[in-house]
Amino acid sequence: MSGDGIIIELGDVSKEFVVYRRAGRLRRERVVMRAVDHVSLTVGAGELVGYIGPNGAGKSTTIKMLTGILVPSSGLVRVAGVDPQRRRVELAQRIGVVFGQRSQLWWDLPLIDSFDLLRHVYRVPAARHASNLADFVSLLEMAPFLDTPVRSLSLGQRMRGELCAALLHDPAILYLDEPTIGLDVVSKARVREFLASINASRGVTIVLTTHDLADVERLCSRLVVIDHGRVIEDGTVASIRSRYAGWRTVVVDLEDASAPPLVVPGATVERVDGPRQWLRFARDSTTAAAVVSSVVAQARVLDLSIEDPDIDDVVTRIYTRSS
Amino acid sequence: MLPRRRTVREWLHLYLVLAGARVRADWQYRTSFVLFTITQFAITFLDFLLIVVLFNRVSRLAGWSLAEVAFLYGLSGVAFFVADVFVSQVERVSVYVRSGRFDSLLVRPLGPLFQLATDDFALRRAGKLVQACLVLGVAIAALDIEWTLLRVAVVAMAIVAGTVIFSAVWIGGVALTFWAVEAQEVVNSFTYGGNYATQYPLGVFAAWVRHMLTFVVPAAFVSYYPALYVLGRDDTLGLPQSVRFLSPVAALASAMVARWLWSAGIRHYRSTGS
Numbered sequence: 210m211s212g213d214g215i216i217i218e219l220g221d222v223s224k225e226f227v228v229y230r231r232a233g234r235l236r237r238e239r240v241v242m243r244a245v246d247h248v249s250l251t252v253g254a255g256e257l258v259g260y261i262g263p264n265g266a267g268k269s270t271t272i273k274m275l276t277g278i279l280v281p282s283s284g285l286v287r288v289a290g291v292d293p294q295r296r297r298v299e300l301a302q303r304i305g306v307v308f309g310q311r312s313q314l315w316w317d318l319p320l321i322d323s324f325d326l327l328r329h330v331y332r333v334p335a336a337r338h339a340s341n342l343a344d345f346v347s348l349l350e351m352a353p354f355l356d357t358p359v360r361s362l363s364l365g366q367r368m369r370g371e372l373c374a375a376l377l378h379d380p381a382i383l384y385l386d387e388p389t390i391g392l393d394v395v396s397k398a399r400v401r402e403f404l405a406s407i408n409a410s411r412g413v414t415i416v417l418t419t420h421d422l423a424d425v426e427r428l429c430s431r432l433v434v435i436d437h438g439r440v441i442e443d444g445t446v447a448s449i450r451s452r453y454a455g456w457r458t459v460v461v462d463l464e465d466a467s468a469p470p471l472v473v474p475g476a477t478v479e480r481v482d483g484p485r486q487w488l489r490f491a492r493d494s495t496t497a498a499a500v501v502s503s504v505v506a507q508a509r510v511l512d513l514s515i516e517d518p519d520i521d522d523v524v525t526r527i528y529t530r531s532s
Numbered sequence: 533m534l535p536r537r538r539t540v541r542e543w544l545h546l547y548l549v550l551a552g553a554r555v556r557a558d559w560q561y562r563t564s565f566v567l568f569t570i571t572q573f574a575i576t577f578l579d580f581l582l583i584v585v586l587f588n589r590v591s592r593l594a595g596w597s598l599a600e601v602a603f604l605y606g607l608s609g610v611a612f613f614v615a616d617v618f619v620s621q622v623e624r625v626s627v628y629v630r631s632g633r634f635d636s637l638l639v640r641p642l643g644p645l646f647q648l649a650t651d652d653f654a655l656r657r658a659g660k661l662v663q664a665c666l667v668l669g670v671a672i673a674a675l676d677i678e679w680t681l682l683r684v685a686v687v688a689m690a691i692v693a694g695t696v697i698f699s700a701v702w703i704g705g706v707a708l709t710f711w712a713v714e715a716q717e718v719v720n721s722f723t724y725g726g727n728y729a730t731q732y733p734l735g736v737f738a739a740w741v742r743h744m745l746t747f748v749v750p751a752a753f754v755s756y757y758p759a760l761y762v763l764g765r766d767d768t769l770g771l772p773q774s775v776r777f778l779s780p781v782a783a784l785a786s787a788m789v790a791r792w793l794w795s796a797g798i799r800h801y802r803s804t805g806s
Contacts, residue, residue: 273635278638278639280802315553330642
């Protein structure tokens with residue numbers, strides 16, 4: 210790892226693809242598509258970064274350049290002190306990768322066999338392997354299905370296996386491409402909990418792409434949003450939320466189910482559903498306390514809560530603004 | 533920080549570990565495994581029967597007796613099927629590319645060729661290898677060859693060089709599928725076609741086929757030229773005597789071309805991603 214704590218560095222990186230479009234009956238037109246467009250980004254060791262963007266925004270292309278699968282068209286990439294383009298094999302030893310839809314495991318063999326085979330592939334010392342495996346088996350609660358062939362595992366069990374497989378060789382960085390796709394609520398929560406714990410206890414830097422913004426909200430200290438190949442936002446979840454959605458909502462349950470919409474200075478009633486009313490207010494024009502006291506002065510309130518804008522709303526706003 | 537390079541012994545061990553995993557996985561479907569091995573053996577056996585039947589009608593084929601053709605067949609077959617068992621599975625690379633699994637190979641600290649060869653290692657294809665060994669053995673027993681050290685060396689060299697040549701044709705050909713997936717069919721005509729061609733004396737073919745098998749895809753070096761020496765026959769092509777010992781040179785040249793094509797293919801994949 211580099212001394213200054215920066216573990217991933219992208220300097221003005223672009224990736225272009227040549228595609229052929231049909232033009233006329235036999236002629237093909239050569240079109241250059243820029244999937245990643247002058248991206249500069251650094252990630253510090255130990256960070257947990259959410260990398261999000263709509264389909265085709267350039268997320269996977271970026272991850273593929275960071276893992277050494279793809280070679281950039283221009284710009285500088287350094288990962289764990291190594292140029293992924295030139296030293297793919299060396300880099301592979303220091304990173305772990307989980308592609309949500311593709312397996313790293315041996316399909317027809319018991320799960321435990323895959324772990325043992327990976328020990329040979331990555332040349333992990335036997336003692337280190339045993340202690341890592343014991344840790345992960347207990348953290349991911351894999352003991353009941355270690356002897357089950359991978360093809361017979363449920364998606365949630367398989368994903369836990371994939372996480373373990375990607376971490377057994379003590380990588381400094383873990384890349385996850387859609388790690389929670391298709392998982393049920395319980396499995397998702399377990400995966401998130403595990404990622405947070407290895408990030409904290411082992412200091413593994415984690416970069417994850419996802420469409421499930423709950424992943425980002427629960428896990429990531431930092432959010433990078435990419436669209437049309439460009440980084441359009443980079444910051445903490447809280448700062449991005451307040452920039453794009455500078456409002457909050459006070460939800461009140463009134464005693465009188467047929468009460469008319471309340472009138473509160475600085476706030477607007479967004480929705481009325483029987484006794485429940487949603488009052489949205491801008492953070493910079495009033496406070497939650499002022500809205501609540503005004504409501505309480507007008508009507509008898511049974512219950513109340515204050516909601517932040519949904520992360521999905523925030524991201525929708527970012528995407529629509531950028532396009 | 534980085535572990536030292538693997539020694540040959542460690543590579544061999546890793547090969548056994550990974551190929552062994554594939555055999556264990558295949559063994560889960562053991563009925564199919566056993567049936568496949570037997571069928572393969574039977575089919576290639578029929579293949580040879582065809583030559584025997586042919587010799588019922590003619591006593592010589594381009595001047596070669598049945599035992600001599602069997603020797604040629606066995607020599608070529610052993611080399612081809614060793615390559616078939618250990619290397620031919622790399623042709624599955626197009627499947628890996630289309631399904632995106634090729635990316636998974638590239639994030640491991642091993643070359644993709646090594647991973648392809650072990651991931652799909654097919655012991656069940658060994659049935660064909662057994663058949664080729666039998667034919668070669670029977671032919672050698674039937675022929676009255678005066679075994680000198682040089683003759684033994686030429687046979688051993690032919691098998692090793694032949695395996696390298698067939699493997700090179702496979703790898704080089706498969707590398708073309710990085711540019712066009714459809715190239716697979718063309719590649720098959722060179723590998724399987726090369727094997728069929730080398731089972732017969734070169735003299736039965738038209739001149740252009742003979743030249744192609746000597747200079748373009750050097751399959752003739754697998755069996756024909758070494759066999760000429762061992763059997764003490766004249767060359768119908770009229771090439772110099774020394775050609776009979778050139779199998780290793782042909783093998784080295786094909787290996788270099790294959791290696792170059794394969795790395796160019798990987799480079800192409802890594803710049804286009806498909």
